[in-house]
Amino acid sequence: xxxxxxxxxxxxxxxxxxxxxxxxxxxxxxxxxxxxxxxxxxxxxxxxxxxxxxxxxxxxxxxxxxxxxxxxxxxxxxxxxxxxxxxxxxxxxxxxxxxxxxxxxxxxxxxxxxxxxxxxxxxxxxxxxxxxxxxxxxxxxxxxxxxxxxxxxxxxxxxxxxxxxxxxxxxxxxxxxxxxxxxxxxxxxxxxxxxxxxxxxxxxxxxxxxxxxxxxxxxxxxxxxxxxxxxxxxxxxxxxxxxxxxxxxxxxxxxxxxxxxxxxxxxxxxxxxxxxxxxxxxxxxxxxxxxxxxxxxxxxxxxxxxxxxxxxxxxxxxxxxxxxxxxxxxxxxxxxxxxxxxxxxxxxxxxxxxxxxxxxxxxxxxxxxxxxxxxxxxxxxxxxxxxxxxxxxxxxxxxxxxxxxxxxxxxxxxxxxxxxxxxxxxxxxxxxxxxxxxxxxxxxxxxxxxxxxxxxxxxxxxxxxxxxxxxxxxxxxxxxxxxxxxxxxxxxxxxxxxxxxxxxxxxxxxxxxxxxxxxxxxxxxxxxxxxxxxxxxxxxxxxxxxx
Numbered sequence: 003x004x005x006x007x008x009x010x011x012x013x014x015x016x017x018x019x020x021x022x023x024x025x026x027x028x029x030x031x032x033x034x035x036x037x038x039x040x041x042x043x044x045x046x047x048x049x050x051x052x053x054x055x056x057x058x059x060x061x062x063x064x065x066x067x068x069x070x071x072x073x074x075x076x077x078x079x080x081x082x083x084x085x086x087x088x089x090x091x092x093x094x095x096x097x098x099x100x101x102x103x104x105x106x107x108x109x110x111x112x113x114x115x116x117x118x119x120x121x122x123x124x125x126x127x128x129x130x131x132x133x134x135x136x137x138x139x140x141x142x143x144x145x146x147x148x149x150x151x152x153x154x155x156x157x158x159x160x161x162x163x164x165x166x167x168x169x170x171x172x173x174x175x176x177x178x179x180x181x182x183x184x185x186x187x188x189x190x191x192x193x194x195x196x197x198x199x200x201x202x203x204x205x206x207x208x209x210x211x212x213x214x215x216x217x218x219x220x221x222x223x224x225x226x227x228x229x230x231x232x233x234x235x236x237x238x239x240x241x242x243x244x245x246x247x248x249x250x251x252x253x254x255x256x257x258x259x260x261x262x263x264x265x266x267x268x269x270x271x272x273x274x275x276x277x278x279x280x281x282x283x284x285x286x287x288x289x290x291x292x293x294x295x296x297x298x299x300x301x302x303x304x305x306x307x308x309x310x311x312x313x314x315x316x317x318x319x320x321x322x323x324x325x326x327x328x329x330x331x332x333x334x335x336x337x338x339x340x341x342x343x344x345x346x347x348x349x350x351x352x353x354x355x356x357x358x359x360x361x362x363x364x365x366x367x368x369x370x371x372x373x374x375x376x377x378x379x380x381x382x383x384x385x386x387x388x389x390x391x392x393x394x395x396x397x398x399x400x401x402x403x404x405x406x407x408x409x410x411x412x413x414x415x416x417x418x419x420x421x422x423x424x425x426x427x428x429x430x431x432x433x434x435x436x437x438x439x440x441x442x443x444x445x446x447x448x449x450x451x452x453x454x455x456x457x458x459x460x461x462x463x464x465x466x467x468x469x470x471x472x473x474x475x476x477x478x479x480x481x482x483x484x485x486x487x488x489x490x491x492x493x494x495x496x497x498x499x500x501x502x503x504x505x506x507x508x509x510x511x512x513x514x515x516x517x518x519x520x521x522x523x524x525x526x527x528x529x530x531x532x533x534x535x536x537x538x539x540x541x542x543x544x545x546x547x548x549x
Contacts, residue, residue, distance in 0.1 A: 309421025
């Protein structure tokens with residue numbers, strides 16, 4: 003809500019730079035001899051389109067970088083603070099080195115377009131005006147501060163608000179001409195009280211975002227009911243699936259989080275887990291973290307990474323496949339086949355959950371999976387591309403969609419280091435780093451995260467029975483979840499527990515592989531996950547196994 007207002011104001015202010023405003027009637031004003039009545043609106047339309055396309059290009063480029071939401075908060079708030087300071091102290095903008103060069107080049111294009119005296123000349127003028135404006139005023143950086151951290155569709159809403167403010171003032175000038183321009187001079191005056199007052203507003207908003215106070219303020223406003231009418235109107239503008247629907251579990255209506263509602267208009271939110279209300283955007287939009295759909299593999303001997311790199315390993319009768327964490331951290335999902343079985347190799351770096359699912363949906367069709375861009379309790383929410391049901395990666399259960407409630411089948415795998423794989427399976431195939439995506443697979447965007455006590459996205463509860471980020475071995479039996487600390491289990495070599503007259507045994511082999519069986523010889527698939535995530539996901543059905 004706040005950023006929508008900020009975006010609109012920034013668009014209007016873009017036109018009111020003191021070095022631009024006096025020239026606008028000459029460039030687009032129909033009152034000074036334009037070639038036709040359509041001329042100013044061709045210029046305005048091409049300007050709006052160029053801003054739209056350029057911003058989308060920048061937005062797409064950020065999808066290649068996994069940036070936690072709290073970092074975006076600092077970036078977004080920092081830009082707004084700087085913009086506020088520039089409005090209060092306008093001479094600060096003059097010392098930015100690139101602005102003069104950008105303005106000279108763009109003004110040259112404006113001149114060439116004006117001389118052409120044709121429709122393409124008008125288009126050239128509009129396309130070139132963006133750099134001219136930005137060289138005089140930093141307002142475009144405000145829209146970057148609002149668009150880049152948001153989901154694709156939410157960012158589009160902010161961008162359109164910015165363009166609406168820009169087009170509104172441009173259209174008024176085009177129609178009313180020089181008379182309006184002279185009346186707006188007091189607003190455009192860099193040293194005037196209007197600009198400085200707006201600058202102070204942006205400064206305060208930026209500080210609120212950096213400190214997180216904006217969220218507390220918005221929560222207080224919502225709690226007081228001051229925005230009920232506005233929210234009701236917004237809800238009507240969303241697609242039919244964005245309405246509050248009855249949960250098939252709780253029987254209560256849930257409010258679909260904005261990022262999910264905008265990114266998944268085809269999802270049936272009338273069937274949803276009530277916990278979905280707590281889902282938040284992780285920063286990147288839907289598929290902003292791209293799953294690998296066509297994996298290629300290289301011999302283990304050709305994979306030049308250290309022995310310490312951890313990996314998900316599928317061990318079969320005829321082949322062993324290895325999916326290293328240094329690749330999974332950047333993609334989180336690999337859609338593959340293993341000895342005829344469609345599998346999704348999944349890894350959420352925020353909660354250390356390494357899980358392999360069968361890609362067969364409850365209706366029998368096989369789908370690929372993608373990263374939704376949203377999180378629940380700091381855990382990735384996946385979606386299947388066949389039906390766009392939403393699935394929680396930690397549990398494999400549906401959060402919303404036509405299948406809810408349902409659960410994906412687990413597939414067996416091992417969690418080993420490359421050194422252990424080289425020792426036990428020298429002929430293994432390793433997921434190639436030639437993924438067709440530009441990533442630095444030699445670096446970890448979450449470096450140090452697993453060893454410190456901070457969270458990129460704070461879970462609703464942090465259980466201290468174990469170190470919150472300690473890795474656990476987890477398996478499920480008839481709705482009951484069992485978890486054992488991985489390092490303690492490796493050191494002990496085995497562990498046993500009896501539950502409802504059934505004895506379960508966990509055994510760790512010398513090569514690091516794990517096996518879980520019961521006293522009847524049944525074998526159970528398992529997965530790995532940080533303790534805080536296990537505890538927050540399984541509050542009622544969790545049994546701890548201490549080796």
